[in-house]
Amino acid sequence: MGETLKKRVAIFGSTGSIGTQALDVISTNKDLFEVEILTAHTNEELLIKQALEYKPNAVVIGDESKYEKLKSALSSTDIKVFAGEKALEEVADFDTYDVMIAGIVGFAGLKPTLKGVEKGKTIALANKETLVVAGDIVMKKAVEYRAPIVPVDSEHSAIFQCLIGEARNPIERIILTASGGPFLGKKPNFLVNVKRDHALQHPNWSMGAKISIDSATLMNKGLEMIEAKWLFNLNADQIDVIIHPQSVIHSMVQFEDGSIKAQMGYPDMKLPIQYALGFPNRLKNDFPRFNFKKYPNLSFEEPDLKTFRNLGLAIDALNAGGNKACVLNAANEIAVWAFLKNRIGFLDITAVVEKTMDAIPFIQNPSLEQYFESDGEARNFAASLIKL
Numbered sequence: 001m002g003e004t005l006k007k008r009v010a011i012f013g014s015t016g017s018i019g020t021q022a023l024d025v026i027s028t029n030k031d032l033f034e035v036e037i038l039t040a041h042t043n044e045e046l047l048i049k050q051a052l053e054y055k056p057n058a059v060v061i062g063d064e065s066k067y068e069k070l071k072s073a074l075s076s077t078d079i080k081v082f083a084g085e086k087a088l089e090e091v092a093d094f095d096t097y098d099v100m101i102a103g104i105v106g107f108a109g110l111k112p113t114l115k116g117v118e119k120g121k122t123i124a125l126a127n128k129e130t131l132v133v134a135g136d137i138v139m140k141k142a143v144e145y146r147a148p149i150v151p152v153d154s155e156h157s158a159i160f161q162c163l164i165g166e167a168r169n170p171i172e173r174i175i176l177t178a179s180g181g182p183f184l185g186k187k188p189n190f191l192v193n194v195k196r197d198h199a200l201q202h203p204n205w206s207m208g209a210k211i212s213i214d215s216a217t218l219m220n221k222g223l224e225m226i227e228a229k230w231l232f233n234l235n236a237d238q239i240d241v242i243i244h245p246q247s248v249i250h251s252m253v254q255f256e257d258g259s260i261k262a263q264m265g266y267p268d269m270k271l272p273i274q275y276a277l278g279f280p281n282r283l284k285n286d287f288p289r290f291n292f293k294k295y296p297n298l299s300f301e302e303p304d305l306k307t308f309r310n311l312g313l314a315i316d317a318l319n320a321g322g323n324k325a326c327v328l329n330a331a332n333e334i335a336v337w338a339f340l341k342n343r344i345g346f347l348d349i350t351a352v353v354e355k356t357m358d359a360i361p362f363i364q365n366p367s368l369e370q371y372f373e374s375d376g377e378a379r380n381f382a383a384s385l386i387k388l
Contacts, residue, residue, distance in 0.1 A: 008096060009277065010037035010121075012088065012112050013103030015046040017208040018126040018152065018273065022101050023050060025274045029283060036097040039088055039112075041104070042066065048073045055079065057096055060087045062108075088112040093119060099277060101152070102127045105210050106333050107375055110134060117147040124276035126152035128227040129333075133326045134371045135230030149231065150276040154205075155224050156231055157272035158250035158263035163232070166255070171232065175252040175260075176224055177244040178303065179204050181216040184245060187307055194346040196339065204247040204267045213336045217349055218303060222314020226325045229318060236318045241311065243301045248290065266290040309350045313357060323363040323374040330378035331356035338386045348386075356382045 009026060013019045019038075026033045035054035040047040044066040051059050051074055058080040061070050067083035074081055082091060085108075092100065092115035100116040101124045102109055109127035116123055118141060125131070131138055142149050151157050155176045163171075182201050183191060199216040200209060207215070214220035225239045247267040254260045265271055266288050274283055305312045310332070317324040335352040338344045344352070360378050363370055 006032060006034045007098045007277070008036040009033050009099050009101060010091070010094075010097035010116075011035065011101045011103060012037075012039050012092070012109065013041075013101075013105065013127075014038040014050055015040040015043040016103055016105060017206065017211075018101065018103035018269065020046075021270050022103065022273050022277070023054065025270055025277060026054070028285065029274075029278075032283070033277060037091050037094065039091070039104070041108070044070050044073075051079055052077070058082065058091050058094070060084075060091055062088065085111075089115050092116045095119070098122060099124055101273075101277075102130065103152075105129075105208060107133055107330065110138075114138065114141065117141045117149075118145050120145045120147050122279075123147055123149045124152050124273070125149050125156075126273075128153055128156075128223050129329050131227040131230045132223050132329045133375065134366075134368060135226065135325075137368055137371070139230050139233075150279050151227075151231055152272050152276045153224060153227070154267070154269065154272045155251040156228060157275055159228065159232060159253055161263045161275070162251075162253040162261040166253075166261075169255050171234065171238065172254045172256050172258075173238045173240055174228060174232065174234065175240045175242055175254065176221060176228065177247070177249050177251050178218065178221045178241055179215070179247045180243045180245050180303075181218065183216055184243065185304075188347060191307070191346050196342060199339075199346060203245070205269065207269070209340055210333075210336055213339060213349075214332070217310045217346070218308035219310040219314060219332055219349075219353075221303070222311045222317075223329065225314060226318050236315070239318070241303055243303050244298065246295055246298055248295055248298055264290065310353065313350065313353055317357070320362070321364070323360075323366045323371060324357065326366070326371050326374045327357055327360045327378040328353060330375045331382040334379050334382035334386070344386055352382050352385050355385055 011019050035056045037058050038056050039060040041062040060082045064083045071081045092112040099122045102113045103126045106129050110130045113130045200212045249262045249264050252262040317328040331353040335349040
């Protein structure tokens with residue numbers, strides 16, 4: 001292959017769980033990919049290391065106080081160095097990359113991802129909050145600018161894979177699988193005493209702190225339901241969740257004839273990352289292979305909505321539409337942050353989200369500006385509940 005045929009990859013959030021695994025995938029496929037842009041929020045140490053190894057065209061550090069350190073560490077290279085929130089949007093506007101891995105955690109990922117969409121770039125979407133907050137606007141723009149969105153979340157990647165070759169066949173429903181997280185089967189009298197470190201221990205997946213807590217509260221599955229609505233153009237009543245503790249079936253699609261397709265495999269985030277980068281081709285790898293003999297039983301059960309009320313709140317937001325999911329997400333980001341700082345208890349996360357959803361005025365068809373306003377109002381209200 002000639003040099004020009006390599007896919008040039010921009011990794012937004014390169015020091016996080018998704019970003020570091022994406023770089024591993026790129027390292028083993030150097031003939032197919034090259035790194036064009038790397039961005040980090042505050043972890044300048046790792047960003048410097050990555051930049052020296054992968055020699056991107058540009059790097060961005062969100063925290064402006066780290067700019068000088070980054071710049072001097074890379075002064076012997078010709079890597080362009082930028083800092084600040086605005087710079088994320090500016091590099092997303094570059095023409096020099098083919099695929100954007102949207103791996104920035106939370107609402108912060110929305111603006112750069114939108115810029116990538118407006119450039120008509122392929123978006124390998126790992127940031128579910130982008131669609132939770134403003135899915136209608138993001139998907140409209142994706143159609144308008146012909147920007148393919150390939151999901152990286154394991155569940156949405158599974159559905160995406162199940163739909164290959166089914167373009168003419170309407171979806172009857174999709175079934176998102178959930179591991180149930182570390183507290184599967186527990187009741188509120190147990191959860192009230194849960195501490196940060198306990199909640200961060202996920203049984204099957206290795207993930208960042210925010211998504212690990214969201215998995216423990218089942219909010220993650222709620223956010224995924226909302227993301228699925230926009231990604232696959234579904235109604236709320238076409239999206240189901242089932243608890244599947246082994247995390248072997250990553251999700252399923254049921255068609256109008258009652259037939260169900262499932263995508264299965266070893267629970268490893270590198271698989272959906274590699275699939276999104278290589279799409280439409282599957283790339284060879286030496287990842288561990290799934291062995292049916294080691295998993296003689298796959299089990300399924302209904303989620304416990306009484307105990308894990310976050311999932312119910314997310315379903316309410318999914319049904320309501322408008323800015324409800326944006327408010328849900330903002331309150332949850334603040335509450336999870338406070339829990340990780342040991343400011344509030346595990347069950348308080350749900351209380352903060354619920355009170356905020358009740359307090360912030362509902363807007364049926366928000367503009368992008370109104371989404372940003374709702375996000376800010378919800379954060380301020382949630383923070384006031386926690387007395388931050």
